[in-house]
Amino acid sequence: MMHWRATAIPAALALGCLMCADQRGPDGATADPLVARQEIDRANGDWLDAMKREDADAIAAPYDDAAVFVTATGRSVVGRLAIAALMRERFAKEGDLVTGDIVQDGLTRAGPQIYEWGHVDLRLQRSGESPTQVQGRYLTVWSQDASGRWRILRNLSLPF
Numbered sequence: 001m002m003h004w005r006a007t008a009i010p011a012a013l014a015l016g017c018l019m020c021a022d023q024r025g026p027d028g029a030t031a032d033p034l035v036a037r038q039e040i041d042r043a044n045g046d047w048l049d050a051m052k053r054e055d056a057d058a059i060a061a062p063y064d065d066a067a068v069f070v071t072a073t074g075r076s077v078v079g080r081l082a083i084a085a086l087m088r089e090r091f092a093k094e095g096d097l098v099t100g101d102i103v104q105d106g107l108t109r110a111g112p113q114i115y116e117w118g119h120v121d122l123r124l125q126r127s128g129e130s131p132t133q134v135q136g137r138y139l140t141v142w143s144q145d146a147s148g149r150w151r152i153l154r155n156l157s158l159p160f
Contacts, residue, residue, distance in 0.1 A: 036114060037107065039150045040142060044102050051097045051122070056087035064143070064151040072136050072157040094134075095126035113153070114142040119160070135160045 043062045050058035060083040063069070069083045070076045077086050100122035107116045117139045125131040141154040 033109065036109075036142075036144075036150055040107070040114065040116060041104075043150070043152075044104065048100055048102055051100065054091045054096065056084040056091065059087045060084035062150070062152050063155070064145065064153050067152050068154050070154075070156045072159045095124045095129070095132070098123040098125045098131050112143055114150070116140045116142065 046062075047059055050056075060080045063080045063083050065080055066078065067080065067083065068076055068078050069086065071086075075086075077083055100120065102118060102120050104116060104118040106118070107114060109115075117137070119137045120135065122134045123131045124134055137158040137160060139154075139156045139158070140152055142150045143153050145151050
């Protein structure tokens with residue numbers, strides 16, 4: 001389940017910036033900010049579901065072909081296929097997702113891109129072991145592709 005934590009001023013600023021009517025997409029058209037937010041929220045929910053299923057391809061699906069993913073340890077991988085391979089590697093090492101939450105702390109638009117930040121709280125368990133809690137922060141940069149779909153260009157994971 002995704003939870004939202006908002007404070008009055010940052011949420012108002014983020015929504016105000018996201019709602020700017022003069023922000024243009026890659027084709028010069030004005031993107032619908034509500035549709036963008038819905039697509040990003042759906043992608044976050046899909047990510048958590050894909051983590052539970054250990055579906056690396058579904059996790060990598062919203063990434064751009066040239067996206068960069070930087071892990072909390074500083075390792076970076078480039079491209080959707082490399083991101084899926086990284087996820088498969090993580091599943092083999094870290095165990096199954098028992099429960100988890102994504103908390104979006106903010107979302108703002110600057111030009112054609114949307115910047116999203118927040119934190120995750122996951123509980124992972126390997127067979128026969130006690131669950132391990134994994135917490136971290138994230139910063140994700142989204143941009144519309146030529147078809148108008150919002151894609152992740154950059155994703156940065158940070159430890160708490």
